[in-house]
Amino acid sequence: MHHPTLRRAAAAVLLTATLLSAAIAQAATPAQAASAAARLAKMAPGSTTSCKVGKGGNIDCLVDSVQTSVSECAGDYAWGQVGEKDGVTLESTFDKAKAKPTAHLASRQFVCVAATAGNHQLPDRFYIIAFPVKNVPGCKENELCQERPQAWVGTKPAGPCQWVGKEGDFTGACAAGWVSPDSIEVFSMGLQ
Secondary structure, three states: OOOHHHHHHHHHHHHHHHHHHHHHHOOOOHHHHHHHHHHHHHHOOOOOEEEEEOHHHOEEEEEOOEEEEEOOOOOOOOEEEEOOOOOEEEEOOOOOOOOOEEEEEOOOOEEEEEEEEOOOOOOOEEEEEEOOHHHOOOOOOOOOOOOOOEEEOOOOOOOOOEEEOOOOEEEOOOEEEEEOHHHEEEOOOOOO
């Protein structure tokens, strides 16, 4: 039996590789890079962010000089769940030294891994979003898609949590923030 941390690390590598291979399979456009850059800037307030179409046609993004992959929260492999028994606290910014807690998600809460960041083979940080599962294709009657209690730290954002468009952006009271990859179990087999 494999250690949970090793399973999570393998899943994180698979997620990053899947995001990169999806981007490489079809050359990205400048409009797609601009959309990713706008979402990344929203995810990392107070950080320097950028995305561009890189060599090979993939989208190359940076957060504070750290390589970052941005997901559209639309494919089978951008999903996971909180793996920590006591849940996980989401942080407001990419920079851990400046981060403040925003919300706490319970164990097994279904999430989108909207961004992975790290200059090494294993990501150092994930940006996750807890969308209502009714909005996620493939979640109907799927036991992997579980909504759990969310506790807000400070002021809860106004309005209901709503998924905007098809690129993983959101508005309103969606619990979202940066976490350690060790706290998330990525669904390496998708929503199957």
